[in-house]
Amino acid sequence: MTQTLDARVIVVGGGPAGLAAATLMALEGVDTMLVAPEAGPDPRTVALMEPSLRLLGHLGAWPGSLSFVSSPLLHLDIIDDMGNLVSAPRLTFSAVELGLDAFGWNIPLGALIVELRAAALAAGVRMVPDTVTTSENLGAVAAIETTGGQRFYGEVLIAADGIESLLRKSAGISVDRWSFDQSALVTTFSHSGSHRDVSTERHRPGGAFTTVPLPGNASSLVWMGAPNIIESLLFRTGQELAMEIQIATRGTLGLISNVAPPKAFPMRGLRARSFAANRTMLTGETAHAFPPVGAQGLNMSLRDVGHAVDVVLGHDDAGSPAAMADYHARRSRDVTERQAIISAMNTSMLAEFLPLDLMRVGALSAISSFPPLRQLVMRQGLAPTNNLPYAMRG
Numbered sequence: 001m002t003q004t005l006d007a008r009v010i011v012v013g014g015g016p017a018g019l020a021a022a023t024l025m026a027l028e029g030v031d032t033m034l035v036a037p038e039a040g041p042d043p044r045t046v047a048l049m050e051p052s053l054r055l056l057g058h059l060g061a062w063p064g065s066l067s068f069v070s071s072p073l074l075h076l077d078i079i080d081d082m083g084n085l086v087s088a089p090r091l092t093f094s095a096v097e098l099g100l101d102a103f104g105w106n107i108p109l110g111a112l113i114v115e116l117r118a119a120a121l122a123a124g125v126r127m128v129p130d131t132v133t134t135s136e137n138l139g140a141v142a143a144i145e146t147t148g149g150q151r152f153y154g155e156v157l158i159a160a161d162g163i164e165s166l167l168r169k170s171a172g173i174s175v176d177r178w179s180f181d182q183s184a185l186v187t188t189f190s191h192s193g194s195h196r197d198v199s200t201e202r203h204r205p206g207g208a209f210t211t212v213p214l215p216g217n218a219s220s221l222v223w224m225g226a227p228n229i230i231e232s233l234l235f236r237t238g239q240e241l242a243m244e245i246q247i248a249t250r251g252t253l254g255l256i257s258n259v260a261p262p263k264a265f266p267m268r269g270l271r272a273r274s275f276a277a278n279r280t281m282l283t284g285e286t287a288h289a290f291p292p293v294g295a296q297g298l299n300m301s302l303r304d305v306g307h308a309v310d311v312v313l314g315h316d317d318a319g320s321p322a323a324m325a326d327y328h329a330r331r332s333r334d335v336t337e338r339q340a341i342i343s344a345m346n347t348s349m350l351a352e353f354l355p356l357d358l359m360r361v362g363a364l365s366a367i368s369s370f371p372p373l374r375q376l377v378m379r380q381g382l383a384p385t386n387n388l389p390y391a392m393r394g
């Protein structure tokens with residue numbers, strides 16, 4: 001007997017990757033169900049590059065009201081603040097060098113999730129506000145069960161259930177994990193001077209200290225460092241943190257004030273050994289996690305989403321071994337190469353890796369002095385220059 005499907009595609013996880021995947025599927029006419037508890041508030045902001053904004057535009061989630069709480073990224077500065085004998089020159093990239101109005105926009109993640117939920121409902125995604133407890137490949141279909149005792153059948157499962165993904169484990173996909181012995185403090189603050197639409201990444205011993213523009217005289221901060229240092233910062237008063245930020249930004253933003261309550265995130269590295277198996281495709285942090293140097297995480301996740309939709313549309317059976325192999329082939333190079341570069345860049349700021357630090361200085365110096373390399377780095381920073389999914393193409 002053939003099993004009746006509850007939906008062709010079942011997406012599990014209601015973070016930005018799951019919401020975007022379900023909405024894009026539904027907009028492409030694919031019968032889609034999203035199983036996820038509603039995501040809570042998130043204090044992070046995410047720098048999303050031009051191709052990601054194109055995908056969000058497709059979903060109807062951008063620009064709309066999101067643009068009022070977000071800020072364009074016109075310039076990116078990289079400053080070597082390591083204090084070593086040999087240091088890299090200051091690197092400034094400008095969007096106009098690529099003929100763009102902006103590299104991307106800095107968007108509050110909580111507001112993005114609200115917009116994506118609205119877009120999913122408008123697109124006709126069937127929402128099931130429940131947590132998945134089991135998932136399995138039954139041969140011709142896949143099945144999931146939820147805490148509420150519901151059982152659903154789909155042709156393919158899209159795993160977007162985060163870094164400790166249950167679907168990934170059920171699909172028998174193993175991962176490589178590595179630790180950076182680092183955490184990131186996230187907050188927002190006001191400043192008396194203008195940020196001039198510049199995002200500034202300061203390379204400091206222990207990790208990057210990155211300020212990213214928000215509307216008006218305000219910025220978001222991602223401050224990476226040793227876990228004990230970041231933990232201790234959580235107990236400082238707003239005024240004490242303002243003083244720390246004042247010192248680190250060296251007066252470039254004027255007087256710092258109104259520091260929002262900070263939150264810390266552990267820095268982890270993870271890569272799935274396969275990006276699809278057993279009628280399950282991995283998207284977002286189920287497939288890859290790495291430190292936010294260069295703002296690549298969600299940009300890469302949205303490329304997962306775009307490719308997952310292209311694979312579903314391109315195969316009669318989207319859970320077949322051929323579809324699984326297609327998705328894996330589309331994602332493995334982008335993820336592996338970017339993770340390697342970002343991990344090397346991040347590790348170079350950890351004190352005990354002097355040879356890597358010299359490599360970082362050499363790479364930044366070469367980029368600074370060789371214009372074709374600058375162009376290449378800027379273009380690659382936005383997205384891979386080929387093999388973009390349909391929803392991200394211009």
Ligand SMILES: Cc1cc2nc3c(=O)[nH]c(=O)nc-3n(C[C@H](O)[C@H](O)[C@H](O)COP(=O)(O)OP(=O)(O)OC[C@H]3O[C@@H](n4cnc5c(N)ncnc54)[C@H](O)[C@@H]3O)c2cc1C
Nearest residue numbers: 013015016017046047132161162284285292295297298299
């Ligand atoms: C400090 C910091 C700064 C960052 N800055 C940037 C940036 O500037 N640009 C950028 O591109 N990226 C950035 N990132 C990365 C980006 O924030 C993440 O990649 C993204 O938020 C992960 O989204 P996700 O949907 O994959 O996972 P999650 O947001 O973790 O969502 C997973 C969801 O699945 C749900 N779930 C879990 N288990 C189940 C289950 N069994 N059943 C149903 N649902 C389940 C959870 O409730 C959750 O809602 C940053 C990350 C950090 C830590």
